[in-house]
Amino acid sequence: MPELPDLLYIQARLKEALVGRRVVGERLREPVVMRFAVRGNLSLLLGRRLDDVIRHAHFLVFRFEDLDLAVNPMLAGRFRLAQPDEKEERDLVFLLEFDSGVQLRYRDEKNMGKAYLLAKGDWRAAAGMQAGGIDVLSPEFTRERFVSLLKRRRDQVRLFLMDKRALDSIGNAYADEILFEAGLHPKTFCRTLSHDDAVALHDAIVKVMQEAVDEVARRAEPIDVKVRDFLKVRLRDVCPRCGSKVRKAGVRGMDAYFCPHCQPATRSGLVDWTKTGR
Ligand SMILES: [Zn+2]
Structure with a gap:
């Protein structure tokens, strides 16, 4: 399970690689992991620019203009940066392809983690995001x-x-x-x-x-x-x-x-x- 030092490192690397880039492709392989608090599906992110990646409690939040994609990796969720020609992992949950050609892949061999697509800042639907402890x-x-x-x-x-x-x-x-x-x-x-x-x-x-x-x-x-x-x-x-x-x-x-x-x-x-x- 990623802990605070892991999440901060992952956050920094993802910001470095992806902020300012637009989504040009998406694939959702494990719908059971996704929760949509907005009408639609992952294709809502197509064309949107990634403005920031923040950490909040155990979540990484990808801020796409007016939408937030919040991911809590729980026990076994893992992020990976990949090239489009790399074979898809068996435990792939979703991937987003950016206009730089890089793919953000999220995998979870246990499918215990949760990902939420939310209106920006409206985090009520994401269980555990309101934990409220002091950083x-x-x-x-x-x-x-x-x-x-x-x-x-x-x-x-x-x-x-x-x-x-x-x-x-x-x-x-x-x-x-x-x-x-x-x-x-x-x-x-x-x-x-x-x-x-x-x-x-x-x-x-x-x-x-x-x-x-x-x-x-x-x-x-x-x-x-x-x-x-x-x-x-x-x-x-x-x-x-x-x-x-x-x-x-x-x-x-x-x-x-x-x-x-x-x-x-x-x-x-x-x-x-x-x-x-x-
Ligand atoms: Zn000792």
Whole structure:
């Protein structure tokens, strides 16, 4: 699933390649993924110029004059820039061909993502676009704002980090990385965090996300490649800081990766891996 650093990179590359270009061809192969909030179909985009590509929550929004094409890739959706003579992918959902000869292809092997064609700015029909969390890379994401958000929470800190109504936005991979950076066990309850813990967690969010944005950009891979090999605990075996075995814990049905030594348990009832001798 693309997370914020991936989406920002994809957005920048697509802007660079496509803004100012007009649509000269379209193909919709998986209608089940498309929702039309305007009368018509994808051919409405023919002749229209792409004015901008913006990110909003988990969506990339392609702004075509008076129409917005909003895509939420969910688990497996991927964008790709292609030449017209390249073979169409088996999991192609739609493609748009631009007057530069480049095609924007959107594929999804699970067909779980959603794409919406909407009147410009009228995003009510797109589920999840109104999530409303604060952009963790914006200047508005201050320590004060974060501490006041956190104070009202009664849930586990990992669930809070991933709540799109609070924060825009953190997924499974970066939630683990942030908690590792902050030295917090993923099952820690928000209410047990001190003010200093909260400030440290805020700073860890900014540091981890900004470093990831920079790293993904630096690698300059094609936009359908997910760059994750620089992560420290997510899907790792050994902690890069202390050499302990990285453990997995279930948090509401999601796997959390953490180092039991660097992120010790803070409440009873959790398995204390530092004492099992393994
Ligand atoms: Zn460690």
